[in-house]
Structure formats: structure tokens, C-alpha cells
Amino acid sequence: MFPRLRGELVRLAAAEAFYVSTVTLTTLGFGDVIATDPLIRFLTPFEALTGFALLTAAVSWFMQIYPALGRRRALAIRLSLLQNADYAGKLDQLDPASVTSTLETLVSDLVQIRVDLTQTSESYYFWEADEQLSLPASLSYAVDLANQAGRSAKPTLQTAGALLHEALDSLALFLRSEFKHDGESTQDVFRSYASDHRYPYRENP
Numbered sequence: 001m002f003p004r005l006r007g008e009l010v011r012l013a014a015a016e017a018f019y020v021s022t023v024t025l026t027t028l029g030f031g032d033v034i035a036t037d038p039l040i041r042f043l044t045p046f047e048a049l050t051g052f053a054l055l056t057a058a059v060s061w062f063m064q065i066y067p068a069l070g071r072r073r074a075l076a077i078r079l080s081l082l083q084n085a086d087y088a089g090k091l092d093q094l095d096p097a098s099v100t101s102t103l104e105t106l107v108s109d110l111v112q113i114r115v116d117l118t119q120t121s122e123s124y125y126f127w128e129a130d131e132q133l134s135l136p137a138s139l140s141y142a143v144d145l146a147n148q149a150g151r152s153a154k155p156t157l158q159t160a161g162a163l164l165h166e167a168l169d170s171l172a173l174f175l176r177s178e179f180k181h182d183g184e185s186t187q188d189v190f191r192s193y194a195s196d197h198r199y200p201y202r203e204n205p
Contacts, residue, residue, distance in 0.1 A: 025051035068116035068123045072135045075109045076128075079138040088141070088148040096156045103149060103160035106142060110167040114174050124179060127197055137199035139190045142168060 020040075024047045082088070082102075091099055113135065117124055128134040146168060149161025172189040175181050181192040191201040 073133045076135040076138040083141040088144045100160045107167045136194040136197040
């Protein structure tokens with residue numbers, strides 16, 4: 001009988017200790033329990049501070065990760081829209097200033113994506129269920145745009161294409177060094193990137 005009673009008392013003490021610790025860690029405050037042991041009274045504020053720090057860190061993480069994902073999705077949609085409109089095939093027919101502005105915007109977006117991956121590397125592992133929102137599935141068209149601009153006879157388009165190539169090569173180098181993607185060329189790295197996110201890498205003629 002006594003061993004059973006002792007075991008029950010131990011379970012009750014453990015449950016009460018868990019309750020006190022959880023209330024302290026979540027910074028809810030006590031309404032029905034007051035610590036009497038001097039050591040517990042000394043440690044309680046530090047556990048409350050730890051809980052507050054964890055809560056602050058979690059909120060800060062969410063505030064950092066979702067804008068980064070939003071920018072990545074926005075670039076993926078932009079590339080998908082350009083591909084649907086056959087923008088690469090019409091570069092020489094469009095106003096050079098307008099095309100240059102579009103390509104420079106893509107360069108800026110790619111630079112921001114690299115910065116996002118540097119600051120929040122965990123965002124790399126977020127997989128998109130919608131292919132249109134997946135940057136790994138859309139990067140091939142950015143390569144097509146850079147190639148087409150580079151083949152243009154217009155110097156402004158050639159320069160914009162070269163800038164886009166540099167941004168793509170920089171992103172590929174970062175992906176290869178930080179996330180261990182195979183391949184020597186930019187296209188090989190992007191192919192590995194797309195495969196890692198369970199999407200095909202579509203190379204357009």
C-alpha cells in the first residue's frame with residue numbers, strides 16, 4: 001500500500017511541477033500557486049524571461065520568413081506570366097527601354113532572393129504545392145530571357161541580358177555552395193534545384 005501511495009504522490013508532484021513550469025514559461029502568471037521554496041522563487045523569473053524570449057523569437061521568425069517566401073512566389077508568378085505571353089520570343093519587337101526595365105527588375109528580384117536565402121536559409125526548404133508559385137520551376141525561363149536578350153542586335157538588350165546572366169550565375173553559385181547542388185553550369189544547378197523541390201526543369205528551345 002505504501003509503495004503505491006508513494007508512487008501516486010510522486011505523480012502528483014510531477015504534474016504540479018509541470019504545471020508550475022508551463023505557466024511560468026508561457027508567462028501567463030500564477031493565479032492559484034505561489035512558490036515557497038527560496039530556490040524556486042529565485043529561478044521562476046528566469047524561466048519567465050526564457051519564455052518571453054522564445055515567444056519573441058518565434059514572432060520575429062514568422063515576420064522574417066513570410067515576406068521572403070512572398071517575394072520568391074511573386075518572382076515565380078512574374079516569370080510564369082512572361083512565359084505565357086512568350087515575352088522572350090518578342091524581345092526584338094518590343095520597345096528596348098521597356099524590355100530593359102523588365103529585365104533589370106528581374107535582376108533586382110534575383111538579388112533579393114539571394115539575400116533572402118542568405119538571411120533565412122530555412123526558407124529554401126519550403127515547398128510550393130502550386131507550380132506557378134515555385135521559383136525552382138520557373139527559373140528556366142529567366143535563363144531563356146537572358147539568352148534571348150544576349151542574342152539581340154540592340155546594345156541595350158545585350159547589356160540587360162548580360163546583367164540577368166550575372167544575377168542568375170550568382171544565384172546558382174550560391175545554391176551550389178550553400179545547398180550542395182550538383183552541376184558545373186548554371187542550368188545544371190537550377191535543374192538540381194528544381195528536382196530538389198520535386199519539379200521538372202523545363203528548358204525551352
